[in-house]
Amino acid sequence: MAKTIFEEMGGTYVQQGDYFIPCLTLPAEKETVIGVWGQRHLRYIKQYKRVFYTNMLTSCKLNSYLADIDEQAQERFETLIEQMKQAQSITEQLKAENALEWIGRVNNIRACAMEIVESEIIFA
DSSP, X not given: OOOOHHHHXXXXXXEETTEEEEOOOOOOOOOOXXXXXXXXXXXXXXXXXXXXXXXXHHTTOHHHHHHHHHHHHHXXXXXXXXXXXXXXXXXXXXXXHOHXXXXXXXXXXXXXXXXXXXXXXXXX
């Protein structure tokens, strides 16, 4: 029996019942650490953008894409926090004078910044 083009290129088949299924594997993708923002975006694209997720996965670009999204979101988050702190005059002096008020105001800023980053980057 003549070899198929797939077999000539080094591919193999495995028999399952009456069918021969090609053994396909993706090349190894460079492993990168993906933070909380990248994980949130991954869950979002898996659930709501399945075609995009599959295309990124099969083209071996998913990890680098998620790492980039994570980096952008983290930078935006930190920038927003600093800008909001300056706009609301939250300083180290306030922290020294009234720690509980400082914690409450910073937590409020972090929650607002988190919502902004999620709407602009994660769920866009």
